[in-house]
Amino acid sequence: MKLNILLPTDFSDNAWSATVYALKLYANEECTFYFLNSTYIKVSVMSNLSNRLLKTMEENAMKELSDLKVLAESSNANANHDFQTILSSQDIRHAIKTIIREKNIDLIVMGTKGTTRAKEVFFGSNTINVIKSIKDCPVLIVPDEFDFVKPKQIAFPTDFNRSYEADEIEPLKHLADLYNSKIRILHIDVEKKLSDIQEQHLTMLQNYLSNYEFSFHWVPNYAKKSQSINDFIEELDINILAMVRYEHSFVESIINEPVIKKLGFKPIIPFLVIPD
DSSP, rough: OOEEEEHHHHHOOOHHHHHHHHHHHTTTTTTEEEEEEEEOHHHHHHHTHHHHHHHHHHHHHHHHHHHHHHHHHHOOOOOOOEEEEEEESOOHHHHHHHHHHHHHHOOOEESSSOSOOOTOSSHHHHHHHHHHHSSSSOOOEEOOTOOOOEEEEEEEEESSSSSHHHHHHHHHHHHHHHOOEEEEEEEEEESSSSHHHHHHHHHHHHHHTTSOOEEEEEEEEOSHHHHHHHHHHHHTSEEEEEEOOTTSHHHHHHHHOGGGGGOOOOOOOOOOEEEE
16 A cells, blocks of 8 residues: 655755655655645735745745755655655645645654754644644654664553554554564553553553554653653663553643753654544
């Protein structure tokens, strides 16, 4: 099955780094990659710009997209891969929603942050806005300058407080299929003993993953969740972190916390956010 992968870009090094990761991750898969750039300008700003200047900005963006496509084709040279470019005047969130519908996008791959690379912020505003607003497509977030490693180990943290639907587990299974990865299910042991409901959810997850190599890992509740997850990533040499985003989930908490608190969680490996 041919995959449709969306690569939002602001032409930054971080966006290109995410592109390179995506091309290597899907090296053996038949894919169409869509480079998307948004030229959206707030109305208050646009009113101060001449039509000629706006047209020039659009032409420049089209040229950069074209150059990006040529660069991808020449550096990738993979017969499995096709490249398309899309220039949108919508803001990035609405542009992505439109493209997901029109092109049947299977996955969005983007960098942690774009041209603004402030060290105190682990995700840029565009990345957070995409995670918050996209409800029907998984998002793979790639840390800046991350070197590709075959994802042989995938971490999947869960508190077992909710059941997962089969379609929520599908992106995790698809990722594991690419490189026959092991799925490490991480539970931070807050309650010492699982409730009956949690046990049911655990069993359901086992059933979903019955054809995959997986294992459960109980971690003591010794630090912030973010620290426990990062320690687990380093100790087990995890290559990709995958989580389902739902109300009150860890993903929800880190994208809603004030900037100063975000220092607790910096993605040190690619991070797959699966919408509920």
